[in-house]
Amino acid sequence: MAFALLVSACAGSHVDEPESPLPSDERADYAIFALRCSKCHSLARPLDSGIDDDEYWRRYVERMRRQPASGISLADTVPILRFLRAYSRAQRKRKQAQMEPPADDASAPNARTPRVPGSR
């Protein structure tokens, strides 16, 4: 009974929203990515995979889509890939910014990596 109360009290409170809000289009893409991909594994798996090649993401997501009972339809792959590519781009920019020598504020690259809490 206590457990049921705890669950019902907390239901829906899982933080799917980014701490630092993503642009609205990326936010919708992230929601689909988080919902579909967390069915079988933690989101750390794709987010920390080190993949930053668009073609490779396409094959990776295709392989996941074909997993039995994945629940990932062909239409789902569009927003999922859009999010992963945006995530990779931001990761690349962040890495480049770290490798470049310090510059004045005016020329600093605008590298923002989406922060994706709840990405377990």
Place this chain on the structure above:
Amino acid sequence: MTLFACLLTLGVLLGLFAPRPLRAAEEYNFAGSAQLDYHYVASGPRNQDVPGPSSTFQGFTMEAGLKVAVDISDHLSANVKACYGCHGFDIDMAYFDYRARDEFNLRVGRFSPSFGAFNLRHDPANHMLSDKPLPYDMGRMLRKGDWNNGVLPSPFPSSGVEIGGSHWAGTTLQFDYALYAVTGFKNYNDPHPTDLNFQETHLPYFVGSAVRPATGARLAFTARGSATVDATLGASGMLGSYDLKSELTYVIVGADFALRVQRTAFRFEYLLRRQQFDTQNPDIFKYAIAERGGDFFTKQGAFAEVEQPLSSLFDVTARVDGMLRRGNVSNLAIGSGADAATSLSPLAYRSYVIRETLGLECALERNFRLKGSAEFWQFSYPDSLGQKTALSMHVGAVGSF
């Protein structure tokens, strides 16, 4: 085999420490996980002075796996996974997938054939509790020696071929099927086999002497109620023989249901194994061999669980699982190679175990999590201390990359 294992491990480690952009460009994907778990049994049954081949792992246990997936082309991919766990070192996966289309995939090599829903999540990084549900238990349950593990200890890699595929009807219904023929389970070591020897199945060399392969099939339907609700219903079956003469059969059937509402998951699975045994030496059995239907036992298992994210840091899981075994009982230790009973099994003609688990998982990082759970066990028979119940606790950590 040892050399192969060393080379594989070396290869995986080299890949692991290679610069990530290089690996990405080559379209290799390395992944891995490791779980360290501490199991404390607060009250009996003890793993000492228990008659029969009973044992319980207490203290630290380690499970680790390293996997490489290679997308060779749009139609061909390969997966190799080495793992170290309950059974020692094993190659959990070493197969090629050739996909002519979504509806037709040919898998060849060593893999766990499609059975049930849990096995896809058997890696400790992919399930919230420290141990597996009882029907799929591989060595973590109390009194595991009495029960010879679960109904179908997961994973269950075997060498063979599987044809499978998926078909979407619109965007709301997914249909999956799989048909396979694999080496299957074994017990070649016992002169009068009375159960599957899972340890033998995991040992090198990965060959089978039985001429007749084990065959099986799985069907599953996934339906979407809305963008955030989906449900899966599946049925699986497997038929094989496990002795050298291919005379003793096992049949495993299962049904599974999963419902997901946003990130809340409810899962239910039921498994039944009908296991034929050799009755040529009646002295090794606890009971007289019945004239009709006296050459098999059945083992059923089921679990129901709810996973609920509480916050960005915490998840809670509640699970009820159990097993029921019916039939004559062997007094031999499985895989011992002995031909005479050395102890008396505590199991009765009808024995059951029920477990209730409540677990909490905390994500310190998104790929490093702490797991804690408490388990209350009820057995139908007492241990050597006269206890039918037990309380145990798990505290562990799991990391993945």
